[in-house]
Amino acid sequence: MAKAAIFLDRDGVINKDTGYVSHSDDFIFIDGVIDALRLLKQKGYLLVVVTNQSGIARGLFTEDDFMRLTEWMDWSLADRDVDLDGIYFCPHHPTEGEGAETKVCDCRKPAPGMLLEAARELNIDLGASYMVGDKVSDLKAAEAAGLGHKILVRTGKAITAEGEAMAEVVYPSLVEFAQKAPKLV
């Protein structure tokens, strides 16, 4: 049977978005987020990170840098009993940069590519799933993928009026969302 997932934006939801974070030295978990992720897992959800990493297309860091940081993040979470079910990233940007990753793609949020790929690979029930982001583009990706729930948190970029209008709920952080999310198991 298909399972419900929490799709998580990374920068501004899991870690502080200080701008194109690419090294573990600069990766700061937002307060309470690791416990919140564990709680969501205990409530029966798959946890799937979907992150735009245009810093790769822009030439600010490499895909290898991203992979190294992702491995570090994954292990830091596993160390605290949080197992992520999937991590999807978009290395592209439509105009910035000069390499192969500078192109129009279907994975950069607001496009739904990462969410749809995860749904196929992990057998996710999109209608029962949540997107938790900090930007309108996160919610637009959720809408385009047919997700049931669109949530914003105030730990990242400033929430715009458009964001307020699109979100089902705006929470202070992932902590409050995790407390309120219905238990599935």
Ligand SMILES: O=P(O)(O)OC[C@@H](O)[C@H]1O[C@@H](OP(=O)(O)O)[C@@H](O)[C@@H](O)[C@@H]1O
């Ligand atoms: O929030 P997620 O999707 O996990 O990751 C966003 C980051 O890749 C960066 O995305 C950039 O947007 P542009 O990609 O330049 O539009 C800016 O918002 C940066 O501040 C941010 O660090």
Ligand SMILES: [Mg+2]
């Ligand atoms: Mg973000």
Ligand SMILES: [Zn+2]
């Ligand atoms: Zn892409």
